[in-house]
Amino acid sequence: MKLTWKIWMLIIILVLCLLSIFGLPPTFFQKGVLIKSVDQNSTALEQGLKSEQIITAIDGNKINNLEDFTKSLQGKFSSENVKTIITTNQGEFILYSNQAPEITVLDIPKTNIRLGLDLAGGSRALIKAKDAKLSSSQINDLISITQNRLDVYGISDINIRPVSDLAGEHFMLVEIAGATPDDLEELISKQGKFEAKIGDETVFVGGEKDIASVCRNDATCAGVESCNPTDGGYFCNYRFVIYLSESSAQRHADITGKLETSTNNSGYLEKKLDLYLDDKLIDSLWISEGLKGRVTTQIQIQGSGNGETNQLAYEASTESMNKLQTVLITGSLPYKLEIVKLDTISPTLGKDFINSIFLAGFVALAAVSLIVFLRYKNFKSSIALLFTSMSEIVIILGIASFIDWNLDLPSIAGILATIGTGIDSQIIILDESRQSMFLSIKERMKRAFAIVLGAYFTALVALLPLMWAGAGLLKGFAITTLIGITAGVLITRPAFADMIKGIEG
Numbered sequence: 001m002k003l004t005w006k007i008w009m010l011i012i013i014l015v016l017c018l019l020s021i022f023g024l025p026p027t028f029f030q031k032g033v034l035i036k037s038v039d040q041n042s043t044a045l046e047q048g049l050k051s052e053q054i055i056t057a058i059d060g061n062k063i064n065n066l067e068d069f070t071k072s073l074q075g076k077f078s079s080e081n082v083k084t085i086i087t088t089n090q091g092e093f094i095l096y097s098n099q100a101p102e103i104t105v106l107d108i109p110k111t112n113i114r115l116g117l118d119l120a121g122g123s124r125a126l127i128k129a130k131d132a133k134l135s136s137s138q139i140n141d142l143i144s145i146t147q148n149r150l151d152v153y154g155i156s157d158i159n160i161r162p163v164s165d166l167a168g169e170h171f172m173l174v175e176i177a178g179a180t181p182d183d184l185e186e187l188i189s190k191q192g193k194f195e196a197k198i199g200d201e202t203v204f205v206g207g208e209k210d211i212a213s214v215c216r217n218d219a220t221c222a223g224v225e226s227c228n229p230t231d232g233g234y235f236c237n238y239r240f241v242i243y244l245s246e247s248s249a250q251r252h253a254d255i256t257g258k259l260e261t262s263t264n265n266s267g268y269l270e271k272k273l274d275l276y277l278d279d280k281l282i283d284s285l286w287i288s289e290g291l292k293g294r295v296t297t298q299i300q301i302q303g304s305g306n307g308e309t310n311q312l313a314y315e316a317s318t319e320s321m322n323k324l325q326t327v328l329i330t331g332s333l334p335y336k337l338e339i340v341k342l343d344t345i346s347p348t349l350g351k352d353f354i355n356s357i358f359l360a361g362f363v364a365l366a367a368v369s370l371i372v373f374l375r376y377k378n379f380k381s382s383i384a385l386l387f388t389s390m391s392e393i394v395i396i397l398g399i400a401s402f403i404d405w406n407l408d409l410p411s412i413a414g415i416l417a418t419i420g421t422g423i424d425s426q427i428i429i430l431d432e433s434r435q436s437m438f439l440s441i442k443e444r445m446k447r448a449f450a451i452v453l454g455a456y457f458t459a460l461v462a463l464l465p466l467m468w469a470g471a472g473l474l475k476g477f478a479i480t481t482l483i484g485i486t487a488g489v490l491i492t493r494p495a496f497a498d499m500i501k502g503i504e505g
Contacts (some may be wrong), residue, residue, distance in 0.1 A: 002502050004495075006497075007495045007498055009491065009495070010391060010491055010492060011397075013395060014391055014395070016398065017397065017399070018394065018398065019398075019401045020112065020398040021111050021112055021113060021401050022112070027108060028111075029057065029060070030054065030108050030475055031063070031065075031108075032054040032055050032063050032064065032089070032104065032108060033054070033055050033063055033065065033066055033069045033107060033108065033366075034052065034054055034106050034107070034109070035050065035052065035054070035055065035104070036103075036104045036106050037050060037051050038051060038102070038103050038104075039102035039103070042101075043096070043101070044093075044101040044102055044103050045102075047095055048091075048093050049086065049093055049103060050090075053088040053089060054088055054089040055069065055086055055087070055088050055105065056087050056088060057086075057087035058073065058085065058086055058087070059072065059084065059085050059334075065107055065161065066105065066106065069105055073100045073101075077098055077099050077100055079098055081096045082096070082097070082098065083096055084101065086101065093098075111401070113400065113401050114405070114406045115402075115406065115408075116175070116406035116407055116408030116476065122149030122175060123175070123176055123343065123344045124173065124175045124340050124342075124343045124344075125173075125343075126163070126171050126172075126173055126339070126342075127171060127172045127173075127338065127340065128170075128172070128337070128338055128340055129142070129336070129337060129338070130171065130336040130338040131336070132334065133170075134172070134335070136162065136164075136170055136172050138170075139162045139171070139172060140162060141169040142335065143160050143162060143172055146160055146172065146174070158176050159173075159174075159175040159176075159406070160173070160174050160175075161173050163475070166465065172337075174424055189201045193205070193277070193279070194275070194276070194277055194328055195275075195276045195278075196273055196275055196276075197273075197274045198256065198259070198271050198272070198273055198274070198287070199255075203248065203251055203252050203273065204251070206327045206329075210242050210244060210247070210298065211248075211328050211329070212243040212244060212245050214224070214242050214243075214328050214329050215241040216240070216325050216329075218322055220238060222239070222240035222321070223238065224236050224237070224238045224317045224318055225238065225239055227310050227314055227317075230306070230307070231310070233308045233312075234306070234308075234309060234310045234314065235304050235305065235313055235317075236304060236305050237304045237317070238302070238303055238304065238317045238318070238320070238321040239300055239301065239302045239303075240250045240300070240301055240321060240325060241298060241300050242298075242299055242301055242328060243299075244296075244299060245297075246295075246297070249295045249296055249297045251292050252291075252295075252296065252299075253294055256269060256287060256291055256294070257292060259271055261289050261292075264465050268286040268287060268288060269286075269287040269288075269289055269291075269292060271287070272285055272287065272332065273286075273287055273299075275301070275344065277324070277327065282303065282324075283301075283302060285300075285301075301328075303320055303321065304317060304320075305319065307317070360417065361415075361419065364419070365386055365390070365419065367391050368386075368389075368423055370382070372427070372430070378503065380503045381500065385423070385427075385430075385496070388426060388493070388495065388496040389419055389422055389423060389426070391492050391495075392418055392484055392488055392492050393415060393419065394420050395484075395491065396415055396418065396480055396483050396484050396487070397494070399483050399487075400480070400483070405476075409482075410474050410475070410477035411477065411479065411480040412480075414476065414480030414481035414484065415481065415484065417481050417484070418480065418484025418485060419484075421455070421459065421488070422484070422485075422488050424455070425455065425488065426493065426496055427449050428451050428499050429445070429448040429452070429493065429496060429500055431448075432444045432445065432448035432451075433500050433501075445497045445501065448497065449493075449497070452493060453489065456488075456489045459485055460485070463481055463482055466478035467479075469474060
């Protein structure tokens with residue numbers, strides 16, 4: 001069989017797609033573990049460890065996989081600080097701590113294919129503004145603020161994108177790997193409107209308009225101060241300093257200037273500074289009489305957290321402080337939000353699904369090739385059909401890897417649909433190649449491609465609405481199917497036609 005330019009083009013594109021999937025050098029040759037996330041306020045983060053770095057050695061011991069990483073740290077830490085040398089692909093980092101590095105690591109992925117939450121596990125929420133219909137620009141502003149808030153929280157593996165339905169209503173789709181639905185709901189369902197009031201007058205709100213800066217990750221002006229037992233558990237107090245803008249400081253001076261000294265609490269003013277989060281009172285702070293009418297840009301915020309044990313109370317207090325700091329830094333979301341749909345997906349289920357679906361796909365292709373062989377009595381034609389169908393799968397995966405498209409369950413369904421339409425087209429080409437001996441093989445291929453192109457444009461028109469149907473949740477199916485059938489019409493089916501010309505010619 002002669003290798004025409006169409007067949008050569010298919011071979012070159014297959015090579016490029018394989019490089020896109022496996023990388024150069026191939027990722028399955030790399031040794032070590034991949035840092036997926038680094039805890040905020042941790043020693044590891046302070047020393048320079050970041051997500052996406054690859055750990056290759058700990059204390060001089062080579063790390064080939066997750067098991068080596070676990071063994072290298074097991075039993076190493078006690079009550080006293082110890083030295084840990086972590087070697088990565090971006091340099092060497094030295095940590096002094098009495099606990100294991102606060103990082104999440106994974107085995108290095110064998111391919112560049114990114115899996116959606118359906119297959120990798122996590123939570124997904126479809127969100128809209130409550131009591132408001134947003135334009136596309138407004139939903140983009142909401143996404144920007146939400147992304148900023150979650151970045152400050154230190155959350156990794158997050159995907160936020162705008163989606164819309166066929167009625168033109170805009171939504172925000174938030175996907176977080178490894179999070180539970182409760183975590184996701186807690187993070188995004190609240191508007192996060194922070195207000196500091198004296199009586200009924202607002203002194204300042206969260207966001208850069210009123211807040212110049214917030215002390216964070218600095219023990220001299222922020223931290224958990226004390227933990228004490230209480231009925232049924234413990235509570236821990238935290239405090240941190242914020243710096244007001246000049247206008248907010250002046251507003252504070254104007255309001256306090258009208259207050260009298262408290263008759264019940266000597267040394268303080270008669271009214272407190274009340275802190276509200278989403279219209280709920282979270283704390284009330286006494287105002288020193290020395291601040292009466294005084295323009296001050298520095299204010300100390302206080303709060304507490306509770307838990308059954310001292311450690312749980314400390315963690316609750318730290319988490320509460322971090323969330324309040326984040327709201328003060330980023331400001332409130334511009335709209336009250338409503339979660340329309342909230343899902344969780346098991347990563348184990350996703351892995352089992354991938355194995356099952358690819359096994360089923362391979363068996364289906366083999367069965368079709370056998371049927372083609374029995375029908376046409378031509379082994380070469382069966383091999384050509386099998387090779388072309390496999391090529392379409394490789395091209396879809398290669399393009400998905402190149403554009404960083406997350407493959408989810410609808411995307412896998414799109415791949416299966418592509419295989420089906422591809423086999424239909426190839427059988428049409430095979431049938432036409434054996435019809436009407438009065439026409440040349442070239443004319444027969446033209447007739448076959450007229451049918452194939454008609455089917456392609458029909459599928460194209462049918463798939464485009466799925467980009468928006470179901471608020472964009474079927475977009476994966478539409479994208480992968482469109483990639484597959486377009487690659488089929490432009491690349492694989494012309495190459496298959498040339499293969500059949502060579503075989504039947």
